Each structure stands twice: as structure tokens, then as C-alpha cells.
Amino acid sequence: MKNIVVQKFGGTSLGSIERIKAVAKTIKKTSLNEFPIIVVSAMSGETDKLINLAKDISDDPAERELDALLSTGEKVSAALLAMTLQSLGLKAKSFSAAQISMRTTSNHSKAKIIDINIDTIQASIDEACIPVITGFQGINDVGDVTTLGRGGSDTTAVAIAASIKAERCDIYTDVDGIYTTDPNLVPEAKKLRSITTEEMLELSGQGAKVMQVRAMEFANRYDVPIRVLSSFKEGEGTLITKEISSMEQPIITGIAMQDNQTKFTLHGVEDTPGNASGILGPIGDAGIDVDVIVQNVSVSGKTDFTFTIENSDAKKAQKILESDLIKVNYDKLIVNNEIGKVSIVGVGMRSQSGVASIAFKTLAENNINIQMISTSEIKITLVISLKDMNLAVKSLHKAFNL
Numbered sequence: 001m002k003n004i005v006v007q008k009f010g011g012t013s014l015g016s017i018e019r020i021k022a023v024a025k026t027i028k029k030t031s032l033n034e035f036p037i038i039v040v041s042a043m044s045g046e047t048d049k050l051i052n053l054a055k056d057i058s059d060d061p062a063e064r065e066l067d068a069l070l071s072t073g074e075k076v077s078a079a080l081l082a083m084t085l086q087s088l089g090l091k092a093k094s095f096s097a098a099q100i101s102m103r104t105t106s107n108h109s110k111a112k113i114i115d116i117n118i119d120t121i122q123a124s125i126d127e128a129c130i131p132v133i134t135g136f137q138g139i140n141d142v143g144d145v146t147t148l149g150r151g152g153s154d155t156t157a158v159a160i161a162a163s164i165k166a167e168r169c170d171i172y173t174d175v176d177g178i179y180t181t182d183p184n185l186v187p188e189a190k191k192l193r194s195i196t197t198e199e200m201l202e203l204s205g206q207g208a209k210v211m212q213v214r215a216m217e218f219a220n221r222y223d224v225p226i227r228v229l230s231s232f233k234e235g236e237g238t239l240i241t242k243e244i245s246s247m248e249q250p251i252i253t254g255i256a257m258q259d260n261q262t263k264f265t266l267h268g269v270e271d272t273p274g275n276a277s278g279i280l281g282p283i284g285d286a287g288i289d290v291d292v293i294v295q296n297v298s299v300s301g302k303t304d305f306t307f308t309i310e311n312s313d314a315k316k317a318q319k320i321l322e323s324d325l326i327k328v329n330y331d332k333l334i335v336n337n338e339i340g341k342v343s344i345v346g347v348g349m350r351s352q353s354g355v356a357s358i359a360f361k362t363l364a365e366n367n368i369n370i371q372m373i374s375t376s377e378i379k380i381t382l383v384i385s386l387k388d389m390n391l392a393v394k395s396l397h398k399a400f401n402l
Contacts, residue, residue, distance in 0.1 A: 007027065050069050075096055154212040174231070175230060176237060177229060186393065208256040266328070271302060344380045368385075
């Protein structure tokens with residue numbers, strides 16, 4: 001029996017019939033030595049087209065119906081690719097997420113995978129028939145179609161790889177691997193041969209767009225090796241795995257950035273136990289992810305409580321903070337959407353000191369003020385003014401010799 005490998009193809013890889021034919025040839029080549037399970041995104045631009053159609057009907061379309069609409073894009077890709085594989089003499093069959101019983105939560109547009117019944121996939125493998133599965137979507141307990149959010153096809157692919165115990169998961173995209181930072185901003189950014197799952201999880205969570213953060217959570221939890229490579233040119237790409245040789249491991253692996261952030265500051269919060277929960281509880285209940293959190297030292301029994309979230313959730317969060325759901329007294333709500341986050345990531349930080357001081361010195365030399373700081377064992381996140389973000393990334397990339 002051949003080793004099983006999951007291959008995910010993104011929208012740019014499937015952007016035209018010519019591209020679908022090229023992808024089919026890649027899959028056929030893989031099938032000579034391994035058995036491929038395929039996960040597909042919608043064709044490039046298709047999801048945006050469907051969103052625009054919905055907005056032509058309503059400025060605020062029902063989330064259930066929007067998910068039902070958006071899920072059609074991947075079905076088109078899956079069917080066309082299955083047909084193309086068949087034309088090359090391969091056995092192939094398309095499957096929707098519902099057909100493979102990919103069960104999710106009911107959070108439309110942001111659903112999370114609960115489990116996958118692999119029986120249908122296994123039956124296809126037993127018949128030597130390549131399954132071509134729709135990414136980005138699932139079904140909830142009542143049978144409604146749900147979607148997993150942007151980049152959700154990555155999550156689908158890694159979840160299937162984990163469930164079927166595949167040898168690895170190959171993510172084909174329009175870039176040829178993982179870079180030390182965005183090469184569009186820093187042309188001298190270097191492509192990494194390998195990176196740890198833990199580092200990639202941090203980078204994804206802090207804005208690196210190559211891999212979706214929930215896909216990396218699955219990979220980290222179930223130890224799924226991932227290879228990121230281009231569908232447009234030959235190459236080994238970048239291997240994401242639990243461990244890599246310590247001789248290859250630099251102190252800092254990469255720098256990520258996010259420009260879609262809003263900072264909320266509740267000024268004059270009474271400094272009493274339970275207030276953090278009282279503020280963030282209703283925010284979390286609304287499905288809003290909070291990142292950097294800072295509470296100042298109490299002065300005269302009051303403090304400032306600050307946190308950041310994505311811009312897409314800002315209006316919802318502000319509405320909650322100004323509603324009766326928040327039982328915490330505060331004097332003033334300050335909202336700032338002119339911020340950016342820069343994160344320095346590397347497992348080498350565990351054993352090497354001085355990373356923070358280099359970062360702080362570099363920003364100071366470039367007259368960049370730090371508004372908030374958050375750290376973990378392998379990450380330092382700095383919240384700064386949005387206008388300074390590009391300069392900060394370039395300067396830090398140079399300072400750490402990446």
C-alpha cells in the first residue's frame with residue numbers, strides 16, 4: 001500500500017481551466033509513488049464574486065444563507081478537477097464536506113471542525129479512487145452548511161491528514177515556501193528550508209498569511225508534517241514539522257505583522273477582582289478573538305484595561321462594550337484602529353537572552369514608539385502605530401540578520 005499524502009490546492013492554483021489541468025498533472029505525478037487525497041479551494045476570485053452577489057441583495061445577508069452560497073465555489077473546483085483527473089486516466093471522485101461528514105460548530109463564517117467520519121474517504125482509497133474534497137466548509141448538527149473562514153481549506157486539509165494519519169500534508173499555493181518575513185515588503189527576505197510547527201503556529205497567529213492559524217493548531221496537536229510549496233514551479237518548498245536540527249535553528253526564525261487591528265482601552269476601570277472576566281466574557285461569548293491584553297497598575301483604586309482584536313470584529317465589540325452586557329464600571333472607552341502589530345518569533349529565544357533589548361533598541365533608533373508588549377517563550381509582539389509598521393519590520397529584519 002502506498003503512503004497517503006493530502007494535497008491542498010488554493011484558489012490561484014485553480015484559477016483557470018489551464019491551471020486545473022496543470023494541477024491534475026501534478027496529482028498524477030504524485031500518484032506514481034504515493035496515494036493522494038485532494039482538498040480544493042474555490043477558483044481564484046470566485047468567493048469574492050459570490051460575496052458581492054450577496055451584497056447586491058442585502059448589506060447584511062443572513063449568515064446561514066451566505067455560507068450556503070459561498071460553499072458552492074469549492075464544489076465547482078472539486079467537480080472540475082475530478083473530471084480532469086478522469087480525463088488523464090485516473091479514478092477520481094468529488095466529495096463535498098457534507099458527503100464526508102465533516103461536522104463543525106454552528107458559528108457561520110467562523111465554524112470550527114469537531115470531527116470527520118473517515119469511512120467515505122477510506123472507502124474511496126480502498127477502491128483506488130482519488131477523493132477530491134471541498135475545503136473551507138462543513139455541516140453543523142442540524143445539517144446546515146458552514147464555512148471555516150478565509151484560509152479554511154488549509155484547516156480542512158490538515159484535519160483530514162490528521163484523521164486519516166497521512167504521511168504529510170502538502171499545501172500548494174502561489175508562493176514557493178515560508179519566508180523570514182513578507183518578501184513583498186522586504187525583498188531580501190530568505191526562504192526557509194524548514195520551520196517548527198510551534199514557530200509557524202505563532203507566525204500564523206500574528207499575521208503570516210501563508211498558513212491559516214487553525215490549520216497550524218491541528219498540525220501541532222496531531223503532529224502532522226506540512227510542506228508548503230508552489231504549484232507554479234518545481235521546488236522543495238518549506239517543511240513544517242515538530243522538530244528540526246538544532247544546527248539549522250537560528251535564534252529568530254521570522255517576523256510577522258498585522259495591519260487589521262483595533263485597540264480598545266477602558267479607562268478608569270474599578271480595580272476589583274473579576275473585572276477582566278466581566279469585560280472579556282461577553283466579548284468571547286460573541287465569538288470575538290482577543291489577542292494582546294494589558295492592565296495598568298492601579299491608581300486610586302482605578303486602572304486602564306486594554307486589548308486588541310481584528311478590525312472585522314471592532315463594531316461588534318464596541319457595541320458589546322457599550323451595552324448592558326458589560327457589568328463593569330469604567331469612565332471612558334477609547335478606540336484606536338490606527339495600530340499595527342509586529343511579532344518576532346523563534347524557538348531559539350528559549351535559550352538566548354537579549355532578543356527583547358535588540359528589538360527595543362532598534363525601534364528606538366527609528367523613533368518608533370511601543371504602545372503595548374506581549375511575550376511568550378518564543379515570541380515578542382509589539383503594538384505600534386500603523387504608520388510605523390513597515391519601517392519596524394524592515395528595521396527588525398535587518399537587526400536580527402534574517
